[in-house]
Structure formats: structure tokens, C-alpha cells
Amino acid sequence: MNKDLGNTIITSNTVDSGNLTISKNGIDIPTQQFDRSIIVKDKHFYFLRAGKFRKYTLQSNGLKEIAQLAMQDQHIENINWLDRDTLLLFTSDNKTNRRLWVSKITVNDFKINQQQEVKLPSASADFKILSVGFGTIHQQRLLIGYTFNKVINETDFTTIDTMYIATLDKTTLQLENIQKDTRSSYPGGVNTVQSYSLHDENGNFYFMSCPGIALGNSPSKPTAIFRIDSNSTHINPAYFLNLTAKTHNHAYGMWYLGNNQAIVRSERRDRYTDFSDHHSTYQFEYYVVDLISQTTTKLNLPFDKGTRKESVLVENGKAYITIDDAKDQHQVWVYDIKSKNIQVGLILDQATDFIVRIDRLH
Structure with missing residues (x-):
């Protein structure tokens, strides 16, 4: 920009x-x-706009559209690359922000091989907006992390005090069970904008919760990292890396370095006023986190700006x-x-x- x-x-x-x-x-x-949510993969760019999921190549004079798929009144909530040719796309409707579709797309021939609405039960009459924070294949199952939001006014919303993890059959996309965890809220985030989850070398799956004002806007809950062990599809109840307790702030963004280490991007509450200047204030710090020892080390870098x-x-x-x-x-x-x-x-x-x-x- x-x-x-x-x-x-x-x-x-x-x-x-x-x-x-x-x-x-x-x-x-x-x-x-x-916009910042454009998808970049193997010399191509992908973007959902004006009712179509579009594929581009980069030319000297701009992006050239080379293929499109109809996706009327939908927006991307999350993506997962199953392999270099297969994209799992999670979309919600623009009218209610409540309906969820999962589409399996082969990007070389640009075809939808499977598309299905996944119906997740409502958690509360007040919290109607669905937000998907991650979707991953784990233990031969599709795991979807999500939460529910409600609008407070034209510029403000908040998130329910619970995280949800749905387990689905990865082939039929049939719902098998739903887990709940109240230790934090808003698991992950729109990962076309920023990364929030990872698999380590041993197959353990980690994800960050983001209840700070820039995502879940439920700041009384801590930003934390959770683990689903390699041999399970359930959140490990004994693992809870409380980042807010260590940095005294909320964080957004997590990237895997390998060998059980990750980088997280943490805000500084003392350097911004409210959400209006959150993106323009030089406040963001980067920490290396050891996922096993649960220690954090701040990197010697200048303050960064830009919310996500x-x-x-x-x-x-x-x-x-x-x-x-x-x-x-x-x-x-x-x-x-x-x-x-x-x-x-x-x-x-x-x-x-x-x-x-x-x-x-x-």
C-alpha cells in the first residue's frame, strides 16, 4: 500500500x-x-471479488485474469492448501455472515471438485456472525476452528467467550463432533490476511487465539497458543501458552520457524489510543516463542505499524x-x-x- x-x-x-x-x-x-487478502501460490494470484473467484498471472502492466469460478455473494473466511494443486476454500455469505461453505478446488484446471455447505449450530441468539479462524487436515479429519460475533454498533463488535472446533469427515464433510474451549476466544483469524496456525515436524497442530481489539474484541480473554497433539483431534487440555501473561499485551500473527519455535507479532497497549489509531501507531513487536518451554524472547527490531x-x-x-x-x-x-x-x-x-x-x- x-x-x-x-x-x-x-x-x-x-x-x-x-x-x-x-x-x-x-x-x-x-x-x-x-487487497491484502490476495492469495499467492506458484506464480499465480487468486482473489474473490464481485461474485467470482479469480485466477491471475502477473504481467508487466498488471494482473491478467486467466480463469474464474462463480461464487455469488460470498467472501473468504479461510484457506488451506491440501497440495500444490488443491485448495480448500472456506467461504461465508455476504448477507448474514452465518452460512459456511467448503469448496475443494483444483487450481491448475480451475474446477470446483467438491462444494458443500457445512451447518454449524448456533451458540447464542445474540451472537449470530460466524468467523472461521482455521481449517486443517489433521488425523485424517477436517478440523475447523471458529467462533461467533455480534455487532454492537456501526464500528464495534465483540466475540462470544468460547472457541469451537468442529471435526468433519475429510471426504464427505459430514460433521462428527464439536469441541468447546473457554480459556480464550476467537481461534485463529482470516489466514489470507495473516497466519495464525502451524503443524510442527512431529504432526502436532498449534493455533493462536486472537481476542484482542483488532480481531475478537474480547480483551478480557488472553491471547494464547493451543495445541492439538499429533495423535488426537482434540485440544490438549493441559497445554496453554498464555502470551498475554508473558507480554502483557495481545498478539496477532504466528509463523513457524521450525524446531518448536515460532514468531508472534504483539501489540503494545500503551502506544495506541483505541481501534481508530491501532493501524497507524508504531507499536508492534516481534517475539520468538518456544512452543515447548513456553518462553518468549523479544527481537531487537523497530516498532512496526499496521494492524494485520x-x-x-x-x-x-x-x-x-x-x-x-x-x-x-x-x-x-x-x-x-x-x-x-x-x-x-x-x-x-x-x-x-x-x-x-x-x-x-x-
């Missing part, structure tokens, strides 16, 4: 170093084709962290996971406002 309110995609063969200028190195993208961003890319033993800091610098910081060394990598010019995503294109 640029200071002139436009959107630009910049590609580079390296983010370890260098300087790039938006006007010279970027490709401008019209707002109707792009896909700001971390992990590969080849490094975490690339994009930060828009108070000096109006827009940089990729390179964290070497083994040595713990941090240095500045790629730098973008000051026409940048927010780096909203960092993705591997291919």
Missing part, C-alpha cells in the same frame, strides 16, 4: 539486500483487483520480517534462526506506506 493510496506488487530475486523503488520496480494494481499484515516469510534458515517504522523506513529485516543475528535486508523507498505482504511467488 502506497502513500498515494495505490497498491503495488514488487518482485525481487532476493530480499537479503538491495534497494527498490516503487515507481521504477513495482507494478501498479487497481484497488478492485487487489502477512509480514513474515520463513525459509532457508531465515525469517524475513517486513517493518514500516517510525523513521518512515520500509525494510525487510533478516533474522538468522540459528545464530539469532538480525540485519537489514531489502529496503523500499518512502513512497511506501505499508508492506502488507511478503510471499514467495515461485
Whole structure:
């Protein structure tokens, strides 16, 4: 996102170093084709807008649409790549925000192979809006983490005080059971915007809850990390990594580093007023979390701005962290996971406002 309110995609063969200028190195993208929830995978971009799920390639003059699928009056709640060619898409309706569909799409030939509405029972007459925080295949089952919200007024909403995990047959999508957990609220989040869950090397599944004002808006509940063990489909009742107790703040975003370590992105309550300036205040810190010892270590990085961003890319033993800091610098910081060394990598010019995503294109 640029200071002139436009959107630009910049590609580079390296983010370890260098300087790039938006006007010279970027490709401008019209707002109707792009927002921060665009999906990037294997040289293609995917985006749901105006009743169609669309597939694009990146050209020198912008995104070129090459295929589309009808998805009338729906929006994306979550995605999961089953393999390089198969996308599991979780969508809700735009009218009630209550109905949930699961679609299995082969992206090479761009066909819907399976599409089914999943009916999840209401939790409360007051909390009618469904929010899906994750959908994953685990123990040969489809697990869907979700919660329910209610609107307070035109600019405010809150979340019910319970997390729900639905277990479905991964082939038929038939509902088998529903778990409840009241230790926190709002499991995960819209993962096309930001990552909130992971599988480790041993097959354990971890997810973050996000009850802070930027997602669940139930701040009396703690931000926490939960675990579903590799040999189970149920939340481990003995595992509870309370991030709020450790950082005294809420967090949004979790990215796996490997070897039981993850990076989380945490707000600073003392640096913003309310939700109106939450996105524009330089307040976000990054922590490395040990998922086994449940310890946190703050990384020596400038405060970042932007409420929810896909700001971390992990590969080849490094975490690339994009930060828009108070000096109006827009940089990729390179964290070497083994040595713990941090240095500045790629730098973008000051026409940048927010780096909203960092993705591997291919």
C-alpha cells in the first residue's frame, strides 16, 4: 500500500539486500483487483471479488485474469492448501455472515471438485456472525476452528467467550463432533490476511487465539497458543501458552520457524489510543516463542505499524520480517534462526506506506 493510496506488487530475486523503488520496480494494481487478502501460490494470484473467484498471472502492466469460478455473494473466511494443486476454500455469505461453505478446488484446471455447505449450530441468539479462524487436515479429519460475533454498533463488535472446533469427515464433510474451549476466544483469524496456525515436524497442530481489539474484541480473554497433539483431534487440555501473561499485551500473527519455535507479532497497549489509531501507531513487536518451554524472547527490531499484515516469510534458515517504522523506513529485516543475528535486508523507498505482504511467488 502506497502513500498515494495505490497498491503495488514488487518482485525481487532476493530480499537479503538491495534497494527498490516503487515507481521504477513495482507494478501498479487497481484497488478492485487487489487487497491484502490476495492469495499467492506458484506464480499465480487468486482473489474473490464481485461474485467470482479469480485466477491471475502477473504481467508487466498488471494482473491478467486467466480463469474464474462463480461464487455469488460470498467472501473468504479461510484457506488451506491440501497440495500444490488443491485448495480448500472456506467461504461465508455476504448477507448474514452465518452460512459456511467448503469448496475443494483444483487450481491448475480451475474446477470446483467438491462444494458443500457445512451447518454449524448456533451458540447464542445474540451472537449470530460466524468467523472461521482455521481449517486443517489433521488425523485424517477436517478440523475447523471458529467462533461467533455480534455487532454492537456501526464500528464495534465483540466475540462470544468460547472457541469451537468442529471435526468433519475429510471426504464427505459430514460433521462428527464439536469441541468447546473457554480459556480464550476467537481461534485463529482470516489466514489470507495473516497466519495464525502451524503443524510442527512431529504432526502436532498449534493455533493462536486472537481476542484482542483488532480481531475478537474480547480483551478480557488472553491471547494464547493451543495445541492439538499429533495423535488426537482434540485440544490438549493441559497445554496453554498464555502470551498475554508473558507480554502483557495481545498478539496477532504466528509463523513457524521450525524446531518448536515460532514468531508472534504483539501489540503494545500503551502506544495506541483505541481501534481508530491501532493501524497507524508504531507499536508492534516481534517475539520468538518456544512452543515447548513456553518462553518468549523479544527481537531487537523497530516498532512496526499496521494492524494485520502477512509480514513474515520463513525459509532457508531465515525469517524475513517486513517493518514500516517510525523513521518512515520500509525494510525487510533478516533474522538468522540459528545464530539469532538480525540485519537489514531489502529496503523500499518512502513512497511506501505499508508492506502488507511478503510471499514467495515461485
